[in-house]
Amino acid sequence: MNVTSKQIAELCGVTRGTVDRALNNRPGINPETRAKILRVAEELGYRPHFLAQSLVKGHTKTLGIVLFDIHNRIFSQLFHAFEAEARKRGYIVYLVLSNRNKELELEYINNLLDRRVDGIALLPANFNKKFESFLLRSRTPIVTFGNRLAGPFPYIWIDDKQAIRDSVAFLASRGYRHLFYVSPPLRRKGKENIYVPEQRYNGFVEACEAIPDMRFNVIAQKYYLDELNDLIEKTDGKRAILCSSDVYALEVLKWLKSRKIRVPEQIGLMGFDNIDVLNYVNPALTTVDYNVNAIGTGLADLLISRINEEEVPAETLIAHQVVPGESVSP
Amino acid sequence: MNVTSKQIAELCGVTRGTVDRALNNRPGINPETRAKILRVAEELGYRPHFLAQSLVKGHTKTLGIVLFDIHNRIFSQLFHAFEAEARKRGYIVYLVLSNRNKELELEYINNLLDRRVDGIALLPANFNKKFESFLLRSRTPIVTFGNRLAGPFPYIWIDDKQAIRDSVAFLASRGYRHLFYVSPPLRRKGKENIYVPEQRYNGFVEACEAIPDMRFNVIAQKYYLDELNDLIEKTDGKRAILCSSDVYALEVLKWLKSRKIRVPEQIGLMGFDNIDVLNYVNPALTTVDYNVNAIGTGLADLLISRINEEEVPAETLIAHQVVPGESVSP
Numbered sequence: 001m002n003v004t005s006k007q008i009a010e011l012c013g014v015t016r017g018t019v020d021r022a023l024n025n026r027p028g029i030n031p032e033t034r035a036k037i038l039r040v041a042e043e044l045g046y047r048p049h050f051l052a053q054s055l056v057k058g059h060t061k062t063l064g065i066v067l068f069d070i071h072n073r074i075f076s077q078l079f080h081a082f083e084a085e086a087r088k089r090g091y092i093v094y095l096v097l098s099n100r101n102k103e104l105e106l107e108y109i110n111n112l113l114d115r116r117v118d119g120i121a122l123l124p125a126n127f128n129k130k131f132e133s134f135l136l137r138s139r140t141p142i143v144t145f146g147n148r149l150a151g152p153f154p155y156i157w158i159d160d161k162q163a164i165r166d167s168v169a170f171l172a173s174r175g176y177r178h179l180f181y182v183s184p185p186l187r188r189k190g191k192e193n194i195y196v197p198e199q200r201y202n203g204f205v206e207a208c209e210a211i212p213d214m215r216f217n218v219i220a221q222k223y224y225l226d227e228l229n230d231l232i233e234k235t236d237g238k239r240a241i242l243c244s245s246d247v248y249a250l251e252v253l254k255w256l257k258s259r260k261i262r263v264p265e266q267i268g269l270m271g272f273d274n275i276d277v278l279n280y281v282n283p284a285l286t287t288v289d290y291n292v293n294a295i296g297t298g299l300a301d302l303l304i305s306r307i308n309e310e311e312v313p314a315e316t317l318i319a320h321q322v323v324p325g326e327s328v329s330p
Numbered sequence: 331m332n333v334t335s336k337q338i339a340e341l342c343g344v345t346r347g348t349v350d351r352a353l354n355n356r357p358g359i360n361p362e363t364r365a366k367i368l369r370v371a372e373e374l375g376y377r378p379h380f381l382a383q384s385l386v387k388g389h390t391k392t393l394g395i396v397l398f399d400i401h402n403r404i405f406s407q408l409f410h411a412f413e414a415e416a417r418k419r420g421y422i423v424y425l426v427l428s429n430r431n432k433e434l435e436l437e438y439i440n441n442l443l444d445r446r447v448d449g450i451a452l453l454p455a456n457f458n459k460k461f462e463s464f465l466l467r468s469r470t471p472i473v474t475f476g477n478r479l480a481g482p483f484p485y486i487w488i489d490d491k492q493a494i495r496d497s498v499a500f501l502a503s504r505g506y507r508h509l510f511y512v513s514p515p516l517r518r519k520g521k522e523n524i525y526v527p528e529q530r531y532n533g534f535v536e537a538c539e540a541i542p543d544m545r546f547n548v549i550a551q552k553y554y555l556d557e558l559n560d561l562i563e564k565t566d567g568k569r570a571i572l573c574s575s576d577v578y579a580l581e582v583l584k585w586l587k588s589r590k591i592r593v594p595e596q597i598g599l600m601g602f603d604n605i606d607v608l609n610y611v612n613p614a615l616t617t618v619d620y621n622v623n624a625i626g627t628g629l630a631d632l633l634i635s636r637i638n639e640e641e642v643p644a645e646t647l648i649a650h651q652v653v654p655g656e657s658v659s660p
Contacts, residue, residue: 045467062445070409071606076400083427087434092441095425097413104417111422115392115445137375250610257612276401277607280580282587 003044011044012037063303064094064112065121066105072247073275074292075123078145081296082121089304091118102126102192106134113138119303124149127193141306145299148195154306156298156316158290160196163320164203167242167270167288168211170322174329176240176268178215179208180231182252183244186220200244200272224248225255232267240268240328246275249285253327264329274323283326290320333376341374342367393633394424394442395451396435402577403605404622405453408475411626412451419634421448432456432522436464443468449633454479457523471636475629477525484636486628486646488620490526493650494533497572497600497618498541500652504659506570506598508545509538510561512582513574516550530574530602554578555585562597570598570658576605579615583657594659604653613656620650 005019012019014033021029022037023046063086070076079095086093094112098105105125112120119141124131132151135142144153171179181204185197201218208216215235219227228241243249249271256263263269263283271278274289295318305312335349342349344363351359352367353376393416400406409425416423424442428435435455442450449471454461462481465472474483501509511534515527531548538546545565549557558571573579579601586593593599593613601608604619625648635642 043467045464045469060445070400070406076406079400080427092424092426092438092445094422096422097410108422115390115422134375137373139375254610277610280584280607280611282612 003041003046005046008037008041008044008046011040059118059307060116061091062094062115062117063091063119063121063300064096064109064115064117066096066098066108066112067123068100068125069097070095072245073277074245074273077276077292078296078299081293082300083296085297085300086304089300091300091304098123098125100125100192106131109135109138113140119143119307121145121299121303122153123147124193127195141303143299143303143306143312145295146196147193149193152314154302154312154314154316156295156302157196157318158295158320159317160199161203161206163272163288163290164200164242164244165207166320166322167272168204168207168214170286170324171240171242171268171270171328172211172214174240174268176238176328177213178235178237178239179204179217180228180239180241181216181218181244182224182228182241182248183218183220184222184224184248185244186218187222197244204242225252228252228255229259232261238268238329240264240270242270244272246271246273246278246285246287249287250277250281253281253285263327268329269327278325286325286328287323288320289323290318294318333371333374335376338367338371338374338376341370389448389637390446391421392424392445392447393421393449393451393630394426394439394445394447395629396426396428396438396442397453398430398455399427400425402575403607404575404603407606407622408626408629411623412630413626415627415630416634419630421630421634428453428455430455430522436461439465439468443470449473449637451475451629451633452483453477454523457525471633473629473633473636473642475625477523479523482644484632484642484644484646486625486632487526487648488625488650489647490529491533491536493602493618493620494530494572494574495537496650496652497602498534498537498544500616500654501570501572501598501600501658502541502544504570504598506568506658507543508565508567508569509534509547510558510569510571511546511548511574512554512558512571512578513548513550514552514554514578515574516548517552527574534572555582558582558585559589562591568598568659570594570600572600574602576601576603576608576615576617579617580607580611583611583615593657598659599657608655616655616658617653618650619653620648624648 005016009016009019018029019037022034065082067075083093096108102125122142122144123146124144132149142153144155145157148155183197185194186201188194208214217231221227241252271285271287274287278285298316302312335346339346339349348359349367352364397405413423426438432455452472452474453476462479472483474485475487478485513527515524516531518524538544547561551557571582591597601615601617604617608615628646632642
């Protein structure tokens with residue numbers, strides 16, 4: 001039941017042309033008539049037809065962003081920064097959540113394309129050629145983050161491999177010589193896009209192998225606490241648990257406390273992401289920090305540049321650093 | 331650069347009518363031609379014109395949701411449930427964040443209306459008559475949550491007043507006779523919509539006044555830790571801090587730890603919301619739990635019912651309960 005300019009014209013006793021002139025602030029209309037038309041339009045709750053205008057103009061000033069979820073704080077922090085930058089540049093943002101489900105991701109991208117978003121920021125769960133050619137056929141600017149696609153889609157994130165190398169070096173410098181690497185997403189290899197978990201895994205293995213007396217285990221299963229329990233009981237020496245995300249490190253810390261295993265006295269613990277929740281956790285978790293706001297802002301900027309048909313770098317990497325906490329011994 | 335049905339017709343050597351029959355799965359076309367048209371449409375990345383169809387059908391199968399932010403976990407949990415229910419019912423969701431800014435809220439609602447969302451779920455920061463008549467003029471179904479408007483907008487949330495009454499009764503039953511109530515949003519009274527903080531405040535004062543020997547202070551300022559510090563130093567007896575949200579209780583807990591004030595031995599502490607972060611915090615925080623998923627799901631359900639022009643209750647209240655943790659003495 002939307003008000004049309006025709007109805008306004010009838011109520012004001014003028015032509016539709018006159019109404020259009022008033023509403024679009026064009027000349028050729030006397031000020032009193034203009035004021036009257038604007039007042040009537042306001043009273044009726046008239047809205048210019050944005051969708052119809054979009055069809056004509058060919059853009060909607062709308063961006064889509066596809067995230068796995070916003071349970072993980074790192075994604076909600078990233079979204080806040082993305083949304084703020086988009087808004088500053090005159091875009092409204094549609095957030096959709098794939099829940100790491102490949103079919104759902106496709107459905108949502110289709111939905112966004114149906115609604116003619118001007119561009120999509122994508123954390124991909126899909127990864128094959130078919131998916132990439134689907135994206136290319138959409139003729140819609142797409143920028144990826146978090147996971148990578150093989151095709152020509154700009155990517156913004158951090159250097160995950162180097163960040164884990166730095167983590168291993170940090171733990172080694174503190175005297176740890178046996179590391180347990182916890183990364184449950186690795187178990188989805190071949191089933192979904194795990195570019196980032198694989199980068200981190202490769203960095204871990206390379207860095208450990210470069211240290212002669214370093215022993216290590218990789219735990220990729222869903223019930224990682226069970227495997228961790230076995231490994232802790234079967235091993236000794238100065239050991240640390242390195243988790244591929246803070247969300248796992250928090251679960252491990254909670255479990256260690258329940259088992260009365262003291263951190264860092266009996267075992268070291270390190271996370272990745274420096275999510276804001278860590279503010280409230282004791283002992284303070286050693287982790288890898290990176291400027292997630294810079295990623296969110298940069299993501300919006302890259303996407304809008306692509307929409308404006310500007311050249312952008314294929315890869316933008318944001319700096320990271322190890323943040324020493326109390327969960328690793330001095 | 332979108333593919334049109336005309337281009338498909340030319341490539342296939344058929345009329346546009348035949349293409350339309352194939353794409354819309356209507357009879358009167360031989361199976362081979364249909365298969366060929368569908369294959370060509372797929373190869374070209376053809377998309378039926380959703381926006382144009384929306385203009386004709388008068389709906390977009392899109393919902394808007396306006397939240398303050400997703401930093402507060404309670405909002406991200408609510409959004410997940412809302413989005414899942416909307417998706418199940420065939421709607422895509424646009425999330426926008428007002429950051430408690432009244433002008434920005436208006437701008438975003440205008441944006442959503444411009445994009446012809448079928449309905450809006452609104453956590454209002456605005457509160458006056460003018461805002462309400464703006465919403466009514468939009469002729470768009472709106473359901474509110476978290477804060478209330480005076481006008482005829484269905485509302486879903488919890489009984490905040492009763493929940494704080496229950497919290498005070500719980501603390502009294504544990505022997506506490508001096509309560510410090512921390513609720514910084516109260517300082518925005520008259521400036522923005524603080525319906526929920528006021529309900530909780532009223533419940534607090536009423537419940538305390540009903541207990542003859544209960545003393546209490548209300549802390550509404552932004553730098554609540556400073557005031558809390560003064561009050562703790564100036565008072566004695568069995569005291570507890572009751573916070574209007576877990577996010578404040580977590581800050582208070584962190585500060586008490588830094589001051590080496592033991593919880594609950596030296597002072598009791600209670601939050602509100604039972605956000606999932608509490609899982610990782612020691613001592614376990616006593617708080618008020620309610621089913622935020624039920625609110626998110628119910629919100630989507632109410633909104634879709636309104637869109638379908640069904641009657642819905644003016645008010646839907648979800649149950650709450652005090653969850654005893656370790657931050658209040660037995």
